[in-house]
Amino acid sequence: MSDAERKPVRSIQTPMRLTYHYTAGIATSRFLHGIAEGRILGQRCPVCTKVYVPPRGSCPRCAVATEEEVHVSDRGTILTFAIVRVPSENLDVPLPFACVHVLLDGADVPFFSVVQGCPLDEVRIGMRVAAAWVEPDRLAPTLQSIRWFEPTGEPDVPFDQLREHL
Amino acid sequence: MREVAIVSFAQSRHARRDLRNEVEILLPVVQEAVQRSGVERPFDFTCSGSTDFLQGQPFAFVLALDAAGAWPPIAESHVEMDGAWALYEAWVKIQTGQAETALVYSFGKSSPGDLPEVLSRQLDPYVVAPLWPDSVSLAALQARAWLEKSGRSERDLAAVAARSRRDAKGNPHATVAGDFAIDDLLDAPYLASPLRKHDCAPISDGAAALVLVAGDRARQVCERPAWIRGIDHRADLHALGARDLTRSASTRIAGEKAGVARRPVDVAELHAPFTHQEYILREALGLAEDTQINPSGGALAANPMMVAGLIRIGEAARRIHDGSARRTVAHATSGPCLQQNLVCVLEGE
Amino acid sequence: MSQQTQAADILSAPHVLEYPYRRSVGPVLSRFFTALRERKIVGVETSAGRVLCPPAEADPETGAAVSDRFVEVGPGGVIESWTFVAKPRDKQPLARPFAYALIRLDGADTALLHVVDADPARLRTGARVRPRWRAETVGEIGDIECFELETSR
Numbered sequence: 001m002s003d004a005e006r007k008p009v010r011s012i013q014t015p016m017r018l019t020y021h022y023t024a025g026i027a028t029s030r031f032l033h034g035i036a037e038g039r040i041l042g043q044r045c046p047v048c049t050k051v052y053v054p055p056r057g058s059c060p061r062c063a064v065a066t067e068e069e070v071h072v073s074d075r076g077t078i079l080t081f082a083i084v085r086v087p088s089e090n091l092d093v094p095l096p097f098a099c100v101h102v103l104l105d106g107a108d109v110p111f112f113s114v115v116q117g118c119p120l121d122e123v124r125i126g127m128r129v130a131a132a133w134v135e136p137d138r139l140a141p142t143l144q145s146i147r148w149f150e151p152t153g154e155p156d157v158p159f160d161q162l163r164e165h166l
Numbered sequence: 167m168r169e170v171a172i173v174s175f176a177q178s179r180h181a182r183r184d185l186r187n188e189v190e191i192l193l194p195v196v197q198e199a200v201q202r203s204g205v206e207r208p209f210d211f212t213c214s215g216s217t218d219f220l221q222g223q224p225f226a227f228v229l230a231l232d233a234a235g236a237w238p239p240i241a242e243s244h245v246e247m248d249g250a251w252a253l254y255e256a257w258v259k260i261q262t263g264q265a266e267t268a269l270v271y272s273f274g275k276s277s278p279g280d281l282p283e284v285l286s287r288q289l290d291p292y293v294v295a296p297l298w299p300d301s302v303s304l305a306a307l308q309a310r311a312w313l314e315k316s317g318r319s320e321r322d323l324a325a326v327a328a329r330s331r332r333d334a335k336g337n338p339h340a341t342v343a344g345d346f347a348i349d350d351l352l353d354a355p356y357l358a359s360p361l362r363k364h365d366c367a368p369i370s371d372g373a374a375a376l377v378l379v380a381g382d383r384a385r386q387v388c389e390r391p392a393w394i395r396g397i398d399h400r401a402d403l404h405a406l407g408a409r410d411l412t413r414s415a416s417t418r419i420a421g422e423k424a425g426v427a428r429r430p431v432d433v434a435e436l437h438a439p440f441t442h443q444e445y446i447l448r449e450a451l452g453l454a455e456d457t458q459i460n461p462s463g464g465a466l467a468a469n470p471m472m473v474a475g476l477i478r479i480g481e482a483a484r485r486i487h488d489g490s491a492r493r494t495v496a497h498a499t500s501g502p503c504l505q506q507n508l509v510c511v512l513e514g515e
Numbered sequence: 516m517s518q519q520t521q522a523a524d525i526l527s528a529p530h531v532l533e534y535p536y537r538r539s540v541g542p543v544l545s546r547f548f549t550a551l552r553e554r555k556i557v558g559v560e561t562s563a564g565r566v567l568c569p570p571a572e573a574d575p576e577t578g579a580a581v582s583d584r585f586v587e588v589g590p591g592g593v594i595e596s597w598t599f600v601a602k603p604r605d606k607q608p609l610a611r612p613f614a615y616a617l618i619r620l621d622g623a624d625t626a627l628l629h630v631v632d633a634d635p636a637r638l639r640t641g642a643r644v645r646p647r648w649r650a651e652t653v654g655e656i657g658d659i660e661c662f663e664l665e666t667s668r
Contacts (some may be wrong), residue, residue, distance in 0.1 A: 009548035009654030011539045014291050020222035020278040022530040025187025029526045056232065057190045063207070063235030065193055141526055185525040222532040278530070283604055292544050293569045293656045294628055298606040303615045306598030307628075311617075314596075314640055358598040358615075359635065403575045407617050407626030408567065411596070 027057035030069070032141035038133055042107050044068040050108035073105035074131035076149075077157045079165055081115065081123050093148065098123040102149055103165050110165065117150035126162060128154035170260050171384035171391030172512070173377050174202035175480035175487075180341045180372035180468035183277040188216075188226055192233040192273045192373040200269065203377035204387035207235055210265035212242040213256040215249035215272035216472045219284050230273055241265075248272065248437075249374060249476030250399075250498030250508045257397060260380050267383070271375035274471040281369050281471065288501065290404060301502060302366055306358035308411040308503040309442040313360060315412045316445070320360050323441040324351040327364035327466055334463025341368040341468040364466075367439035372470030374477050392483035392494075392512040396424030399508035404501070411503055417450035420509040421495075431457045432491035435478035437499045439465045446504065447497060457495075461485075475499060479510050486514040543572045546585050552654035556646070558623045560584040568623035575625075589620035591645045591665060592627075599635040609661060614638055618662060632661040 034041035042053035043066035101110035129149040176198035249272025256268035282300035334343035400416035475498025485491035558568030617626035644662040652658040
């Protein structure tokens with residue numbers, strides 16, 4: 001086909017790919033090192049005493065550094081959930097699944113994860129769940145060390161006790 | 167026009183690579199500026215400047231609000247510019263009467279990426295960015311054009327680097343400081359001819375913050391407030407081939423509008439990330455020979471992206487605060503080859 | 516640092532940010548890119564009669580819309596400023612050392628940024644260059660592989 005027969009150029013491809021070496025910072029690095037040992041570490045605000053997990057080194061409400069480290073349980077209570085039916089490139093979980101906010105025992109902010117191990121229609125606010133870790137020899141400083149959360153069978157936490165966290 | 171003063175300023179130590187996250191870098195700096203200001207939170211307005219491309223983390227500026235104390239929800243805004251432009255927005259907000267106090271901060275963490283390459287993404291995406299011209303190469307095109315027009319030499323450029331690094335010995339926040347012989351500097355290979363490493367600002371991670379207060383309240387909280395007596399910003403064309411790179415028309419106009427020439431200037435803090443740009447800026451602002459230029463070492467000593475312009479304003483304010491200067495000028499730039507320029511005139515009483 | 520965290524304890528990981536966009540170019544740049552595909556370079560005239568190359572939608576000096584008069588410029592031109600890049604980065608157009616240059620093409624009043632493949636010892640402001648075209652052109656700025664000195668052949 002000659003140039004004259006071709007259509008005018010209406011668009012161009014403008015690929016933009018930048019590579020970085022991202023650093024996690026102090027608080028998040030300590031948290032991830034804890035994960036590699038099968039422990040969940042939070043940080044307590046010296047002013048409002050809330051425990052943040054994962055910690056970012058500061059309390060966003062009080063704008064102060066959080067330095068006191070707190071061990072947080074790997075068990076908790078579902079605060080809210082959503083049933084996901086569309087695939088996500090970054091979550092290697094069979095569809096459909098429930099993503100949840102879990103209030104870990106000892107923490108004051110919810111922790112994002114996924115629930116497996118029960119029918120989806122049983123997932124509910126107040127349900128008790130526990131982290132399902134990868135095999136000990138596969139623990140690494142990544143959140144993928146927690147595969148998902150599973151029901152513990154404990155009695156539900158009454159809604160009133162969760163109200164302040166919702 | 168409402169009287170507005172800078173009553174406090176703080177900055178981080180600007181390291182080549184700071185391993186803390188942006189909030190961890192920013193928080194102590196904001197705390198120091200707030201503490202020194204004598205103003206209690208919450209501020210009537212908070213404004214920040216940064217660009218997420220530096221660390222490759224979209225919406226990092228939202229996370230950075232953690233350092234400002236954003237709960238209960240505060241009135242805040244963000245500019246994808248150097249923090250000097252955040253200061254301008256805060257100044258305008260105070261002019262409208264909607265605020266008496268404002269917190270201004272900015273942060274830049276360039277170390278995770280290849281900064282000169284990252285900055286090529288701010289260019290025209292159709293005919294320029296596909297060629298991936300890095301920021302040093304573009305500055306070099308400007309440097310050669312200026313050298314050939316002015317008749318100056320690469321030695322004149324090295325002299326700016328040597329003076330800046332020497333002055334930075336007194337600046338505990340600097341990334342690069344020390345005594346360097348001009349001949350030794352000129353022995354180094356070109357990064358992008360005619361620019362050598364010393365002609366280019368170092369890559370730095372860092373943050374800065376300052377507090378603005380209007381009118382008599384500034385006099386109550388600060389012994390020697392640094393009053394903003396003039397401030398203006400202008401932009402040159404983005405098309406590098408369509409403007410005269412050897413001059414900075416936008417700086418000249420901003421300087422005129424800000425009233426730089428109305429009275430003598432004791433100290434000028436010029437945001438010149440490349441040595442030749444200091445000459446272009448001095449000419450554009452019409453600064454006298456006896457004006458001290460960049461006693462902090464300037465951007466050639468520490469250049470956290472999106473912060474170094476705000477630092478110029480903070481350094482210029484600091485000279486008023488400590489009583490060592492009566493009238494100072496600060497300049498900030500953004501974009502390739504001095505594309506956008508802001509000029510701020512500060513005075514004591 | 517607090518809590519005696521050492522630099523070695525700070526975790527880092529590679530991270531890629533990618534925007535694989537296709538951009539619509541608008542009517543003015545459409546003429547420019549379509550011409551490149553035909554191995555021609557065009558500029559656009561402003562109402563004051565200046566020729567902008569690369570073309571722009573508006574006269575940079577007045578903000579007025581440019582005319583619909585597109586004129587062929589070059590292909591030769593003059594280097595207005597240049598810099599030699601001794602260590603090219605991965606994504607830059609040439610893998611061997613090269614120059615970025617502002618090139619005012621014959622008949623244009625503004626300069627085009629592109630690359631020049633030349634020995635640095637022979638580069639100078641005012642030198643004449645001409646484009647080297649890619650074997651296959653698709654309608655983008657990279658259809659010009661680079662410029663080369665006119666005296667090099």
